[in-house]
Amino acid sequence: MSDSRVYVHAAAALGPHGDSVRAERRIFSEDPPPLELRELVKRVVGAPLRQASHLVELAAIGSQLCLQRLAFPAPENSAVYLGTGLAEVRKTYALFNQVLPPGPGLASPFDFINAANNMAAFYVARLAGFRARNLTVTQEEFSFEWALKLAHDDLCAGGLRQALVGGVDENSQPRAHHLRRIVLRDDQVMGEGAGFLYLSVEAQGARAELLGVRRFAPDMVSAMVRAWRRPDDAIVLLPGFRLTAGETAAFAAALPAARVHDYLTHCGCFHTAAAFGLAALFDDPRPGLYLHLNRDAGGRGMLIGLRILK
Amino acid sequence: MALAIAIRGLGLVSCYGLGVARAVDGLRAGRTGIAPLTQFETPFREPVQVNPFDHTPFPPGEACAPAILETAVHEALAGAGCEAPALRDAALVIGTGSYLFAAEAEYRLRRTGSGGPPTPALRAPGYVALRVAADLGIDGPVLTLSTACSSSANALLVAADLIRRGQVERALVIGVEGLSAVALSGFHSLLLLDPQGCRPFDADRRGMQLGEAVAAVLLEGEHSKTSRDTGASLLGGANLCDIHHVTSAAPDGSAMRAVMEMALADAGLAPADIALIKAHGTGSPDNDAAEAAAMRALFGDDLPPFTGLKRYLGHTLGACGAVELAALLGCLRAGFVPPTAGFSAPDPELRIAPLVESRPAPTGAAMLNFFGFGGNYASLIVSHE
Amino acid sequence: MSGSNDAQFKLELKRLIVHACNKDLAPESIRDDEPLIGGDAALGLDSLDVLQINVAIFQRHGVRIDDGKHARRVMKSINTLADFIRPGH
Numbered sequence: 001m002s003d004s005r006v007y008v009h010a011a012a013a014l015g016p017h018g019d020s021v022r023a024e025r026r027i028f029s030e031d032p033p034p035l036e037l038r039e040l041v042k043r044v045v046g047a048p049l050r051q052a053s054h055l056v057e058l059a060a061i062g063s064q065l066c067l068q069r070l071a072f073p074a075p076e077n078s079a080v081y082l083g084t085g086l087a088e089v090r091k092t093y094a095l096f097n098q099v100l101p102p103g104p105g106l107a108s109p110f111d112f113i114n115a116a117n118n119m120a121a122f123y124v125a126r127l128a129g130f131r132a133r134n135l136t137v138t139q140e141e142f143s144f145e146w147a148l149k150l151a152h153d154d155l156c157a158g159g160l161r162q163a164l165v166g167g168v169d170e171n172s173q174p175r176a177h178h179l180r181r182i183v184l185r186d187d188q189v190m191g192e193g194a195g196f197l198y199l200s201v202e203a204q205g206a207r208a209e210l211l212g213v214r215r216f217a218p219d220m221v222s223a224m225v226r227a228w229r230r231p232d233d234a235i236v237l238l239p240g241f242r243l244t245a246g247e248t249a250a251f252a253a254a255l256p257a258a259r260v261h262d263y264l265t266h267c268g269c270f271h272t273a274a275a276f277g278l279a280a281l282f283d284d285p286r287p288g289l290y291l292h293l294n295r296d297a298g299g300r301g302m303l304i305g306l307r308i309l310k
Numbered sequence: 311m312a313l314a315i316a317i318r319g320l321g322l323v324s325c326y327g328l329g330v331a332r333a334v335d336g337l338r339a340g341r342t343g344i345a346p347l348t349q350f351e352t353p354f355r356e357p358v359q360v361n362p363f364d365h366t367p368f369p370p371g372e373a374c375a376p377a378i379l380e381t382a383v384h385e386a387l388a389g390a391g392c393e394a395p396a397l398r399d400a401a402l403v404i405g406t407g408s409y410l411f412a413a414e415a416e417y418r419l420r421r422t423g424s425g426g427p428p429t430p431a432l433r434a435p436g437y438v439a440l441r442v443a444a445d446l447g448i449d450g451p452v453l454t455l456s457t458a459c460s461s462s463a464n465a466l467l468v469a470a471d472l473i474r475r476g477q478v479e480r481a482l483v484i485g486v487e488g489l490s491a492v493a494l495s496g497f498h499s500l501l502l503l504d505p506q507g508c509r510p511f512d513a514d515r516r517g518m519q520l521g522e523a524v525a526a527v528l529l530e531g532e533h534s535k536t537s538r539d540t541g542a543s544l545l546g547g548a549n550l551c552d553i554h555h556v557t558s559a560a561p562d563g564s565a566m567r568a569v570m571e572m573a574l575a576d577a578g579l580a581p582a583d584i585a586l587i588k589a590h591g592t593g594s595p596d597n598d599a600a601e602a603a604a605m606r607a608l609f610g611d612d613l614p615p616f617t618g619l620k621r622y623l624g625h626t627l628g629a630c631g632a633v634e635l636a637a638l639l640g641c642l643r644a645g646f647v648p649p650t651a652g653f654s655a656p657d658p659e660l661r662i663a664p665l666v667e668s669r670p671a672p673t674g675a676a677m678l679n680f681f682g683f684g685g686n687y688a689s690l691i692v693s694h695e
Numbered sequence: 696m697s698g699s700n701d702a703q704f705k706l707e708l709k710r711l712i713v714h715a716c717n718k719d720l721a722p723e724s725i726r727d728d729e730p731l732i733g734g735d736a737a738l739g740l741d742s743l744d745v746l747q748i749n750v751a752i753f754q755r756h757g758v759r760i761d762d763g764k765h766a767r768r769v770m771k772s773i774n775t776l777a778d779f780i781r782p783g784h
Binding site: 051080085086087089092093095096098099100101102104105106107108109112113115116117118119121122125126129130131132133134135136137138139140142143146150153154157174177181182215271296297298300 | 351352353354407408410413414417421427429430431432433434435436437439440444451452453454455456457458464468471475477491492495496497498499500548549550551552553556557565568682683684685686
């Protein structure tokens, strides 16, 4: 592959409190209360999205905030890559209750349309006026990683110049079922939220460089970091929700002077929490090399490398 | 990109049974796989036509999903003269609208036991891909794309890119969709089901007809050595978003035209190089009208013959990209183009009409179009020998 | 009594529409004869809203329209909708 570079020009993270800036972030030690987004949608999007689901609202707010923070108007040939692990779990649940015995009634058109897994990416594109490539990736823990990797590779390949990449997931009730669905322990916080990055091949005005998204084996991480690291880089590890404390400590030990940043206290656990974690770095951007590491339930690992520029 | 990708093997589970050959036999005989729905109850009273396949060879409940996928994969591998170990470093890219059918199968299975209604499983859609990868020993990239009716067409494009960029040598693409009470009721509530089954581009068309199918497509770089070959290649393609409306296309077909043009440009071809179009052709009044407008605008007076497959196979939603590719390539290899089942009366407003009689397979490239909800459109360009 | 002559019934329909379509207004503010559909209508319902209301009416009143164009004609105003559901004698 060529040595094309991919840059981050804007970012926005929407947390389970409806938080989108540093002063609004909350630390959660238990599940966040239900999040009502209607007013925030009106404020950010400019009009209510009354036919849209909660998941669509999360994506709409996150993407619009990201684009509002961009220093230039995003062109309509910007692509959209959206990762979502569980997708529309609430609407699908509602449809089951509407349609399947013992409840049988007709499916609600709004619910049915919202339950299409690509509806959030459609709203993101429609609100932004983006008429280019539009992909929704759903691959459990790596839904966002894959969305980011496909965007990165397409940008490096040269056909595409800019893309909006995001991750979004919602929680659901009852809690016990949600935890089982995404394989969480009872002591983990059931989170939700969205994170978006606007990427471009243009270096000028960039706030960060996306170094890559790679599959990793534990013993390969320090070699990858050596290739990315510059002498004066501070290294910050962002452990994903599948890493155990022991694994995180082992990675930190293998990377001398690495600091660990636990963003999960702000957003809880969900498949695409990585999108929140990376985007929230731009609440208070500090130059350095940031590494997000996570595993899937099958033990595969993926690593995202990002350098926040001075 | 413009680097052709070889289509080495095809596998299909459809209303015609197991295998591409059975579907080709059905299409050659002009036999559609249409039948009244009997598999499960729906909450509405009107009869509905579907294209079901026989589920009895597969395990009950949600375990059916990986089993059906692997059946299609084994056919694709056998056709390519390839053994499962060759997949070790391959990518697995699945395209699906949803696994509602599997969640519903699990729900019905558990409901037959004692107690109240079970909680729907509703697992994250990626679980099937991980399971299939583990069963087949695939250790390469694994991902699932879900972009409504263009899902598996997009999966083919993403897999081709992984090969073109040298990230993998081969990729297994699977399109999967099963019949679902939720989906049937949803489309019924949207007034998008034609009670007589779909009639693509017909003056009296009233909507779609849902089907279920799974197709597997083994892709490789042209230089990769495999003992056998389908003789077909993926020359290029494109995907874009029509932001006109959640469920309806820009009526002038402008976004559909744009995706076809982008696909041609990606393949390095001009409209005149296209010898055949496999239309999306759902039979829905507005969608077919926009698609006809797009074909007229792009091809003008030199519109190549076009055909639609959805009365034969049903609209298999997220699976239709891989399913209709497999069925069409099977027919072309057998030497014919199937006519458009369900079409009889030309619609004067469309000003164009699809194939009504079988034709010999043309030489030259074919275009396959897929237009989904949420404005997600994909166009593929393939060649066959 | 036909539906359009029953004020209480029409208020119920207004509530049903506002609820089904997540509209942010008081049901009482909808006039019985004002147009409901399209960008020029105060309520501004679109084709998807019409389908949503169609299902809500079926669940509540057991009446269903199976054709989109017909549904749009029926939902021209509260009066036309009320008379479709309860045609009177």
